[in-house]
Amino acid sequence: MTASTFRIGGELDVGRLGFGAMRLPTEPGPAREGSLAVARRAVELGVTLIDTAYLYGWGANEELLAEALHPYPEGLLITTKVGLTRSESDPGWRFDGRPAILRDQVERALLRLRVERIELLQLHRIDPETPLAEQLGALRELQDEGKIGHIGLSEVTVDRLEQARAIVDVASVQNRYNLLDRAHDPVLAACEAAGIAFLPWHPVAMGEAGTNAEIAAVAAESDATPSQIALAWLLDRSPVVVPIPGTASMRHLEENVAAARIRLDPAQRARLDRLADPATGADREAATR
Template sequence: MALTTFRIGGDLAVGRLGFGAMRLTTEPGPAREASLAVARRAVELGITLIDTAHLYGAGANEELLAEALYPYADGLLITTKVGVAQTGPAGEWKFDGRRDVLRDQFEQALRRLRVERIELLQLHRIDPEVTLADQLGSLRELQAEGKVGRIGLSEVTVAELDQAREIIDVVSVQNRYSLVDREHEPVLAACEAAGIAFLPWRPVAGAASGATAEIGAVAAELGATPAQVALAWLLDHSPVILPIPGTARIDHLEENLAAAHLRLTPAHRDRLDRLTEQMR
């Protein structure tokens, strides 16, 4: 399957419709075997962007992807995230941007993914207890050592993105965003102006279950599912959007990928664009 591509950082070409691995089961058993099959099928179908994180099973998700896909196909980008750790008072997960934590999670990722370099490393969340300069400086050190190719952010505001860009070259932003959740529209606009990749997580939230009658109506007219309409709208809404829908089922994976070939008419786009005001 040939998907429209985007060059992250101006040079790293990936298909615009990626895959979020968070939902893949990592515990031993039939569900894990199914998760391995989903990851392999994603690559077979042309996916070249897979998103994971240390947070997903304390690295178990990274290990699963390596088991499924290593040695990796040419052109496959597996991006991971660091900065959320089990370092709370009772061992709970919390934002943690301290240098030693970020470096440790990164080194674990290298080992688990069986690579010597990660082409796109993202800061999972900004830790309010550590200066942004220190957090990004830790990632910049890894980049200077040749272990990281590019750096991205997750769940940031426009102000935080502007501040980060004074410190490093930000090539991607991963914020919650979908057809029915456009809170971060200003961040998307900032990314579009700067040519920064915007990776919406939960890209089919609400629409996947046909939460609004209008999405369901458009889907029926196009012979598609509400989730496909939501993904097609995202791909059409901005050229810097790279959705990363996640699933643990092959049929849902194939359904999501089919959205890359769904064409919305101007009338359909207008109806979907008006949903935000209607929902308000």
């Protein structure tokens, strides 16, 4: 039977279906009010992990979550990410893992989230221009000061994960991964072997899941939506997987949370497993090293 919880870093118990706050509008007005309502509803529905980042509105998303949920209920984990700064060029951000920048971003996140400690702080991207030991060393210093509980990474290869683990304890990895995009299968395998939480972003493959005939067929058999099947497959894929689907829609939020109750039978799982070539993930992983 699929486990319903996972203990991140051996300490932080969370439900295995989280919520990604990236899509929540933060501008004043009705859309923001809707965002506040969606965040609160996520917690009402039992979500215990909410993912945000400095990049999401350059801190505005963190402020939104604090407005919606502070004082935070016991057991709620809000994780944020640092390591990117604004840029005038496309895509509007750039890597910046210099220790002073990381420290400043963490200090500001503490203020925006209205907490004294960020229980799970993730490095949004590894800065290729700053030595990895300096980036992780800065986060380890903040950890030693009690401002960070656990350290996570985002968009890393197996090699980078191994290098990072030689410097700090890595509690989580957040990579793009879903039923139709399994490029990071090797990273997931490494996380499973080490007991590291794997938080797939883009977990439902957006509109692709709805146009795939096999996913649609399994959805019809299960009285579910294609998005729910994509999430159910992820939950069944590995006990370390904690998907973080994001939405600004109350209906989609409730639909996503309900996916945790879906159970795929062995035949359905086999059909879905065949949708991606197992070799593809390994080939693409090797190409990014």
